[in-house]
Amino acid sequence: MIQNKYVVGNWKMNGVGAHLEEVRAIAGGAARYRGVDVALCLPATLIHRAADVVPGFPVGAQDVHFEPHGAHTGCLGAAMLVDAGAVLTIVGHSERRERERSAEVRAKAEAAQAAGLDVIVCVGESLEAHEAGATIETVCRLANKSLPEQVGPTRLTLSYEPVWAIGSGSTPSPKEIGWVAGALRDLVDKRFGGQGAGVRILYGGSVNGSNAAEIFAVPNVDGALVGGASLRAIDFLPIVAAAA
Numbered sequence: 001m002i003q004n005k006y007v008v009g010n011w012k013m014n015g016v017g018a019h020l021e022e023v024r025a026i027a028g029g030a031a032r033y034r035g036v037d038v039a040l041c042l043p044a045t046l047i048h049r050a051a052d053v054v055p056g057f058p059v060g061a062q063d064v065h066f067e068p069h070g071a072h073t074g075c076l077g078a079a080m081l082v083d084a085g086a087v088l089t090i091v092g093h094s095e096r097r098e099r100e101r102s103a104e105v106r107a108k109a110e111a112a113q114a115a116g117l118d119v120i121v122c123v124g125e126s127l128e129a130h131e132a133g134a135t136i137e138t139v140c141r142l143a144n145k146s147l148p149e150q151v152g153p154t155r156l157t158l159s160y161e162p163v164w165a166i167g168s169g170s171t172p173s174p175k176e177i178g179w180v181a182g183a184l185r186d187l188v189d190k191r192f193g194g195q196g197a198g199v200r201i202l203y204g205g206s207v208n209g210s211n212a213a214e215i216f217a218v219p220n221v222d223g224a225l226v227g228g229a230s231l232r233a234i235d236f237l238p239i240v241a242a243a244a
């Protein structure tokens with residue numbers, strides 16, 4: 001199955017109303033690249049406003065609670081995110097995995113799917129695991145435990161994000177990314193059968209306009225999850241262009 005590349009920005013804890021101009025510029029610029037799917041996962045405070053500013057452009061969340069509602073101070077349920085205008089969410093980002101286990105990540109993914117959100121499940125190895133040669137074992141273990149039971153009913157994406165590469169300026173070599181992406185592709189195909197072909201595998205960790213083309217050329221890499229370089233259109237759009 002040939003699919004569009006998928007380039008997703010993760011703004012993390014960045015952005016206030018004044019930055020909606022960047023959202024507008026990214027959405028407008030991304031529309032020029034028809035063969036690439038682009039989305040932005042924004043802080044929850046901006047989701048509603050961004051959905052109004054760029055109707056039709058996919059705006060998402062960075063996390064979701066696994067319960068639909070209840071006594072969970074400070075948390076947001078999937079239906080609340082949908083109500084705010086989100087169409088997707090990240091789950092299991094390594095900056096949150098410090099506080100949550102894979103079973104919780106999986107429950108979040110399933111709650112998001114049930115509410116109609118596309119889901120991006122993140123997995124990645126620590127520097128220690130990387131240096132010990134345990135990358136594939138670690139990443140596959142996390143993926144097996146964190147992926148939801150079903151591919152559907154919404155779109156499922158798996159993102160390989162080495163913890164040591166996030167925000168560090170370091171990336172694995174294209175060969176290393178290819179080994180992991182190949183292993184994740186096999187895992188997804190084995191786990192979901194024919195439906196696995198619809199699951200895109202992203203790479204995330206210090207992707208920028210200079211290294212994106214090389215990363216997108218790696219077999220089994222279907223796009224990127226981008227942190228720092230997604231905050232400004234001038235940095236993000238060259239990555240989208242490299243995917244076209």
Ligand code: PEP
Binds near residue numbers: 165206225226
């Ligand atoms: C991320 O946080 O998902 C990420 C990939 O960050 P960065 O691109 O800044 O390394």
